Amino acid sequence: xxxxxxxxxxxxxxxxxxxxxxxxxxxxxxxxxxxxxxxxxxxxxxxxxxxxxxxxxxxxxxxxxxxxxxxxxxxxxxxxxxxxxxxxxxxxxxxxxxxxxxxxxxxxxxxxxxxxxxxxxxxxxxxxxxxxxxxxxxxxxxxxxxxxxxxxxxxxxxxxxxxxxxxxxxxxxxxxxxxxxxxxxxxxxxxxxxxxxxxxxxxxxxxxxxxxxxxxxxxxxxxxxxxxxxxxxxxxxxxxxxxxxxxxxxxxxxxxxxxxxxxxxxxxxxxxxxxxxxxxxxxxxxxxxxxxxxxxxxxxxxxxxxxxxxxxxxxxxxxxxxxxxxxxxxxxxxxxxxxxxxxxxxxxx
Ligand SMILES: [Mn+2]
Numbered sequence: 001x002x003x004x005x006x007x008x009x010x011x012x013x014x015x016x017x018x019x020x021x022x023x024x025x026x027x028x029x030x031x032x033x034x035x036x037x038x039x040x041x042x043x044x045x046x047x048x049x050x051x052x053x054x055x056x057x058x059x060x061x062x063x064x065x066x067x068x069x070x071x072x073x074x075x076x077x078x079x080x081x082x083x084x085x086x087x088x089x090x091x092x093x094x095x096x097x098x099x100x101x102x103x104x105x106x107x108x109x110x111x112x113x114x115x116x117x118x119x120x121x122x123x124x125x126x127x128x129x130x131x132x133x134x135x136x137x138x139x140x141x142x143x144x145x146x147x148x149x150x151x152x153x154x155x156x157x158x159x160x161x162x163x164x165x166x167x168x169x170x171x172x173x174x175x176x177x178x179x180x181x182x183x184x185x186x187x188x189x190x191x192x193x194x195x196x197x198x199x200x201x202x203x204x205x206x207x208x209x210x211x212x213x214x215x216x217x218x219x220x221x222x223x224x225x226x227x228x229x230x231x232x233x234x235x236x237x238x239x240x241x242x243x244x245x246x247x248x249x250x251x252x253x254x255x256x257x258x259x260x261x262x263x264x265x266x267x268x269x270x271x272x273x274x275x276x277x278x279x280x281x282x283x284x285x286x287x288x289x290x291x292x293x294x295x296x297x298x299x300x301x302x303x304x305x306x307x308x309x310x311x312x313x314x315x316x317x318x319x320x321x322x323x324x325x326x327x328x329x330x331x332x333x334x335x336x337x338x339x340x341x342x343x344x345x346x347x348x349x
Contacts, residue, residue, distance in 0.1 A: 005088045007039045009055045013086035014121070014307065016065035020085040022110055031116040032082040033311065037089035038104050041290075042097045043126025043166040045159060047256040049290035053300075054089055054121040056291040057307065060300035071312040074273070076319060078311030084119075087111075092123070097164045101130045108134025108283070115328045117314070119307065122287030124256070125154055125243055129169035129176075132239045135283040136178035139330050144282060145183035145231040146173070147275060149268065150243035151190055151259035153209065155202050166256075166288070167193075174205055181205030183235050185227040187220075187271075188212055188246035191259040212261055220267050228279055236330050237282030240275055240310070242268070244288050244303055252302055254294025265302050269309045276313030280326040284310055 003021035005011035013019050014035045020028035028034055037054030044050065059065070067084075070077045078084070090107045092100035104120070104127055111118040112135050120131050128148075136144050148154075148170065155174075156167040163172065170186075173179045184205070190212040202209065208230065210223040231238050249258035251265040263271075275281065289303045314326075 003088055004091055006037065006055060007089045007091055008052060011088060012055070012058050012065070014058045014084070015061055015069065015079065015304070016067040017079055017084045017086050018067065020087050022087045022107060025114065028085050028087070028114060028116065030083055031085045031114070033084045033119050033314070034111045034116045035084065035086040036104070036107055036111065036118055036120045038092060038120050038123035038127045039089050040092035040094060040100050040123045040127060042094035042100060043124045043164060044256050045165060045167055047290060047293060049292040050122055050124045050256065050288055051094060052291045053123055053287070053289040056294070056297070056300035057121045057286065057289055057303045058086070060297045060304045069308050071308070074312045074316045076312055076315040078308055078315045081315040081319065082311060084311060097126065101126065101164065105130035105134045105137070109137045112138040112283070112327065113331070113334070115331060117281065117327055118283050119310070120285040122285055122289070124166040125150070125287045126164060126166045126169055127287060128154070128241045128285055129172045131283060131285045132173050132241070133176060133178045135239055138334055139236055139282065141177040142180045143236045144179060144239050145235040146179045146185065146239050146241065147227060147231055148184070148186045148241045149188050149246040149271070150186065151188060151245045151262055152243070152257065153186060153189055153194055153198065153202060155198055156194060157198070179239070181207050183231060183233070184208070185231055186210065187223065187227065188215065188263055190261050215263070220263070220271060224271055224274060228275065232279060236280070237326055238275070238279045239283045240272070240281050242272065242284070242286045242306055244286065244299055247302065252299045254290050254299030255288045256290045256293065269305055272306050273309040273313045276310045277317050281310070281314065282326050282330070
């Protein structure tokens with residue numbers, strides 16, 4: 001197979017890291033993290049454009065695209081201390097969500113089976129379903145908790161007559177059994193959606209939302225400490241899903257459904273760094289960057305730095321601890337770390 005590359009625009013990698021081809025196991029043997037682009041906005045309910053997110057996040061940086069980013073704060077190089085490869089985009093035609101999401105799920109599952117952490121660049125938030133489901137397909141239903149940064153709960157049931165869209169992935173994940181309701185932690189919710197019926201459903205699942213009002217009252221650090229303890233209680237790993245609209249539109253204007261009153265860019269970067277440093281993160285997605293609505297690349301740059309803080313945190317976690325590897329010990333015969341043929345694609349979403 002030939003590497004698919006980019007669905008839109010040039011086939012560039014995240015800040016110049018080496019490329020790989022998921023269909024050629026030799027090209028990603030030994031990878032710690034595999035970047036996947038999910039250039040999909042067919043699940044968008046309002047302003048589209050996130051199909052251009054992966055390309056913007058890969059390239060938004062004024063420094064050389066040389067596959068190296070030494071962190072001033074942590075004194076590690078997330079792109080070099082870890083083996084980070086970019087597998088290009090998964091082909092996801094916006095007009096066919098029921099084909100696009102399973103294609104992504106199969107790619108994520110393949111990455112996990114190979115012993116690498118999938119880092120998915122969205123794309124609208126509908127991709128969180130295949131992302132977390134693809135991880136759970138390997139590590140086990142209910143064994144991975146969710147830390148979800150967002151202005152929105154994304155727990156809608158049927159929207160515009162469809163079960164699939166960017167307002168519903170979290171409900172579908174719970175219904176599928178991939179993630180337990182009582183290990184589903186949401187941070188940054190605010191505004192005027194969803195309504196009471198959906199909030200009641202969320203409460204009945206045991207979901208815990210740290211709304212912005214609580215974050216402001218208690219402080220983000222206290223909320224994160226509590227959420228982290230829950231996320232690691234009787235779960236083997238953590239999936240981190242970052243909707244860039246958790247950040248205030250003043251710091252992240254390039255997104256489809258902006259909601260005033262969010263986190264600062266600084267708060268999100270610190271939170272992502274801390275989570276990836278302290279917790280066994282086994283999958284990440286960064287979603288809802290919509291370049292057509294961005295201004296001066298502010299939002300794409302922030303997403304780039306979210307990715308780098310995640311990788312820097314993981315790199316320091318490994319440097320600090322003998323048992324860093326978040327994934328390989330969990331595979332327990334379910335993976336094919338030794339470089340064999342990656343497993344069969346997951347069931348259709
Ligand atoms: Mn959102």
